[in-house]
Amino acid sequence: MKRKKLIAGNWKMNLEIAEATKLATSIKDARASFKCDVALIPSYVFIAEVKHLIYATGVHLGAQDCSIHENGAYTGEVSATQLKSAGVEYVIIGHSERRAHFGENHGILKQKMQIVLKHGLKPIFCCGEPLQVREEGKHKEYVQKQLEESLFDLSAKEFANLTIAYEPIWAIGTGLTATAEQAQEMHAFIRQLLVPKHPIALQTRIIYGGSCNPSNAKELLACADVDGALVGGASLKAKDFLAIIDAAG
Secondary structure, eight states: OOOOOEEEEEOOSOOOHHHHHHHHHHHHHTGGGOOSEEEEEOOGGGHHHHHHHHTTSSOEEEESOOOSSSSSSOTTOOOHHHHHHTTOOEEEESOHHHHHHHOOOHHHHHHHHHHHHHTTOEEEEEEOOOHHHHHTTOHHHHHHHHHHHHHTTOOHHHHTTOEEEEOOGGGSSSSOOOOHHHHHHHHHHHHHHHTTTOGGGGGOEEEEOSOOOTTTHHHHHTSTTOOEEEESGGGGSHHHHHHHHHHTO
């Protein structure tokens, strides 16, 4: 069974409401040409507006994070139940920026995975190595530990709702770019690592999250084990994001 590609736009902490509305509208208006799954992942404050714009169009909605708490006195947090009630389908878990800037460790990420899956949301679990680890040739061991400590306790049913995003941290906003060969090698390694644990991993989407843009998208997305992209900066411009979606077709 062929894996359908997913192109997800992570807007991070960018745009204002008028810009977000214009961007979402441009993506929605082009949906008839899409041959892959497409998700928009705006800031929390734009979720309701984006949901209104893309409702019933086939464009999916995501959130950039989720609290480990169900509800209660946790000012500033957003729960899985709140995201679910707002129409969110995908949730990014363990993005390298969350790990680096907010101290999210394996234990926290494991809790987030559990709560997201409990409430019927689909996690996009991020993994990937920094430059020093890559230069030392320890990138596979590094990523393996990330996967083992946060994903290996999942049931087969839970695993079926999982997307993995491999993001070489050294290729995000640095000017460096992973080659298609480097991306394919790591995606294949991740799949080979997971299949003995969960055979369903043969159908798990492993998407690439290392500065995918219109100039490298076609080559990256042609790789056998690259099942889409988690797009950062290029998702903020409709023309660029649509070019990446087209490359996935």
